[in-house]
Amino acid sequence: MAAKSEQTRQLVADVALKMFREVGFEKTTMRAIAQEAGISVGNAYYYFASKDELVQELYIQVQDEHAVVAAQALKNVQDLAGRLKAVLHTGIDVMAPYHQFGSDFIATAIRPSSPVNPFGEASTAAREASLAIFRSAVEGSSPAVAKKLRGDLPELLWLAYMGVALFWVYDQSEGQRRTRKLIDGAAPLVARGLSLAKIPGVSKVFDDVLGLVRNVKEDA
Amino acid sequence: MAAKSEQTRQLVADVALKMFREVGFEKTTMRAIAQEAGISVGNAYYYFASKDELVQELYIQVQDEHAVVAAQALKNVQDLAGRLKAVLHTGIDVMAPYHQFGSDFIATAIRPSSPVNPFGEASTAAREASLAIFRSAVEGSSPAVAKKLRGDLPELLWLAYMGVALFWVYDQSEGQRRTRKLIDGAAPLVARGLSLAKIPGVSKVFDDVLGLVRNVKEDA
DNA sequence: ACTCAATCTTGAACACGTTCAAAACATCTC
DNA sequence: GAGATGTTTTGAACGTGTTCAAGATTGAGT
Numbered sequence: 001m002a003a004k005s006e007q008t009r010q011l012v013a014d015v016a017l018k019m020f021r022e023v024g025f026e027k028t029t030m031r032a033i034a035q036e037a038g039i040s041v042g043n044a045y046y047y048f049a050s051k052d053e054l055v056q057e058l059y060i061q062v063q064d065e066h067a068v069v070a071a072q073a074l075k076n077v078q079d080l081a082g083r084l085k086a087v088l089h090t091g092i093d094v095m096a097p098y099h100q101f102g103s104d105f106i107a108t109a110i111r112p113s114s115p116v117n118p119f120g121e122a123s124t125a126a127r128e129a130s131l132a133i134f135r136s137a138v139e140g141s142s143p144a145v146a147k148k149l150r151g152d153l154p155e156l157l158w159l160a161y162m163g164v165a166l167f168w169v170y171d172q173s174e175g176q177r178r179t180r181k182l183i184d185g186a187a188p189l190v191a192r193g194l195s196l197a198k199i200p201g202v203s204k205v206f207d208d209v210l211g212l213v214r215n216v217k218e219d220a
Numbered sequence: 221m222a223a224k225s226e227q228t229r230q231l232v233a234d235v236a237l238k239m240f241r242e243v244g245f246e247k248t249t250m251r252a253i254a255q256e257a258g259i260s261v262g263n264a265y266y267y268f269a270s271k272d273e274l275v276q277e278l279y280i281q282v283q284d285e286h287a288v289v290a291a292q293a294l295k296n297v298q299d300l301a302g303r304l305k306a307v308l309h310t311g312i313d314v315m316a317p318y319h320q321f322g323s324d325f326i327a328t329a330i331r332p333s334s335p336v337n338p339f340g341e342a343s344t345a346a347r348e349a350s351l352a353i354f355r356s357a358v359e360g361s362s363p364a365v366a367k368k369l370r371g372d373l374p375e376l377l378w379l380a381y382m383g384v385a386l387f388w389v390y391d392q393s394e395g396q397r398r399t400r401k402l403i404d405g406a407a408p409l410v411a412r413g414l415s416l417a418k419i420p421g422v423s424k425v426f427d428d429v430l431g432l433v434r435n436v437k438e439d440a
Numbered sequence: 441a442c443t444c445a446a447t448c449t450t451g452a453a454c455a456c457g458t459t460c461a462a463a464a465c466a467t468c469t470c
Numbered sequence: 471g472a473g474a475t476g477t478t479t480t481g482a483a484c485g486t487g488t489t490c491a492a493g494a495t496t497g498a499g500t
Contacts, residue, residue, distance in 0.1 A: 004496090005448075030487060040450045042490080051487065103331045111327045112390060119390060170332060170339060178436055185432040193425050202422060205413050212405040216398055224466090225478070250457060260480045262460080271457065 009047040011037050016054045017061070021097050025104035055108050056116045056123065058098070063126045065094045070133050080141040081191035084157070087137045088183045091161060092168055092176065099176065102169040118162060127158075134158050146197045152210055153194075160190075229267040231257050236274045237281070241317050245324035275328050276336045276343065278318070283346045285314045290353045300361040301411035304377070307357045308403045311381060312388055312396065319396065322389040338382065347378075354378050366417045372430055373414075380410075 015037045019028040030051060034041045048054050073086040098105065108114055115122035118130075134154040138145055145153060164186075168179040196202045235257045239248040250271060254261045268274050293306040318325065328334055335342035338350075354374040358365055365373060384406075388399040416422045 008448085026486095029485080031485090041488085042451070043449050045488070046448065049488095103333070107327045107331045110330055111323045113323070182432070182436050185428075185435065189425065189428055189432060192428075196422060196425065199419065199421060201419060202416060205409065205416065208405075208409055208412075212402070212409060215405065216402050228478080246456095249455080251455085261458085262481070263479050265458070266478065269458095 008039065008043070012039070012044050012047055013054065013057045017058055020054075020058060020101055025101040050115075052108055052114050052116055055105060058105075059109070059116050059123065060126050062094050062098075063129050066091050067129055067133055069094060071136070074137060074140060078140075078142050079191065080138070080143075080145060080194070081188040083137040083141050084187040084190060085183060087133055088161060088164055088187065089180070091165070092179060092183070095165070095168070096176070099168070106166065106169050130161075131155065131158050134161070145194060148210070149194060149197060149206070152213055156213070157190075160186075228259065228263070232259070232264050232267055233274065233277050236268075237278055240274075240278060240321055245321040270335075272328055272334050272336055275325060278325075279329070279336050279343065280346050282314050282318070283349050286311050287349055287353055289314060291356070294357060294360060298360075298362050299411065300358070300363075300365060300414070301408040303357040303361050304407040304410060305403060307353055308381060308384055308407065309400070311385070312399060312403070315385070315388070316396070319388070326386065326389050350381075351375065351378050354381070365414060368430070369414060369417060369426070372433055376433070377410075 012033065016028065016033050019033060019036065030041055030044055033054075034044050037044070048057070069090040070087050073090050074083055077083050077086055095102070105116075109116040109118060111117065112120060114120065117123060118127055131154055134157045138150060138153050138157070144150075164179065164183065167182060168176055171177075171179045173179075197206050232253065236248065236253050239253060239256065250261055250264060253274075254264050257264070268277070289310040290307050293310050294303055297303050297306055315322070325336075329336040329338060331337065332340060334340065337343060338347055351374055354377045358370060358373050358377070364370075384399065384403065387402060388396055391397075391399045393399075417426050
């Protein structure tokens, strides 16, 4: 049966993620994973070309969970600030079990060659899924976001989310209290800042920001 | 003579930085450095406790050079947008020779345990030097920046600079053209955005942003 | 039942960053 | 100078991620 192969793959992934959570990234050596799974090191490499790919597995799983939890949390919130908070808080929630290992994760993810790099090709699917969450947060909000912002905003918010994640990694306060505080403070501010787009002088600056973003983006 | 010791240390650093530039980070193994320098591996470790510390050496040198070049470039520019451009462009200039290895550098720098981490304790001096550049850019500008912003702005700009550096690392356009474009577009925007602080409705949002920054910061 | 190709599994081997006991060298004290 | 004390240097060794030739297992076709 073809299921046998998939079974081994799943076993490796499960053992690896469990060890990531319980003993951290560095202590989760490929040898330790193999031993815990009762297979050889080479066999683990047959399914995952590198330790990075195991991290990618984790990344995908976390994103999937975020999508589910965020969608649930968005159900009962209308205003943009609240919706932003919901998405960001749930994002932190699903990552929480991996906080101690967050910095290793980010160090892995940040190199362009890594399959886990959130900007890279290998994680297009996961990034799209994550973007979709922010798109839903923006589109479903009422009062509605200014039309001209609606297109680019989700991507910018996603970018800001990457920043929040980075902050969270460095956050050593208990339970990452400071990150929660940052989210609670920043979300209403963003919403309020965006509502300024109506003011003529401000509107122009907004236009230029969007112009710059598009300009720098398309020229990739 | 005590100079002999310092000489070996300098030799290791010089060889390492040269190899970083010429063959990249990964190919610059500790063994290769030692061989090129004509010493043993263990001896290199006598002076640098880890490969990370050699990266730190590079970081410090780049920052020092940035301070010099930026100060020069700031001499003939008055307006904030121009001064920001000057600081950012010179920053990219001094990093340029290391672009190919930038991602490894960032991956190293981003883990909290690393001595090179720009937010960490081990690089307090280098960070202060970098912050001083931005402080000088803000303070020397005319027309002057709104008083209430002057205190926190340098730090925020420095943070933005970290973002620009990150963008630069990922920038694969020839000569990192896109990063230059980003700087040229963003600097005037920031300056113009700040000038909006006078508008009543906007002013309040600014106050809240500053309040949030301070709140999240002091609670470290 | 037998073959043979595809798939899966193994464990030894490689280069890497890092450590450390011991050797070599330098400097000071008498 | 001889010995003692501190500084510098060595190279073998460890554990890591990763590779790969070789062996074991599976499954389809006859």
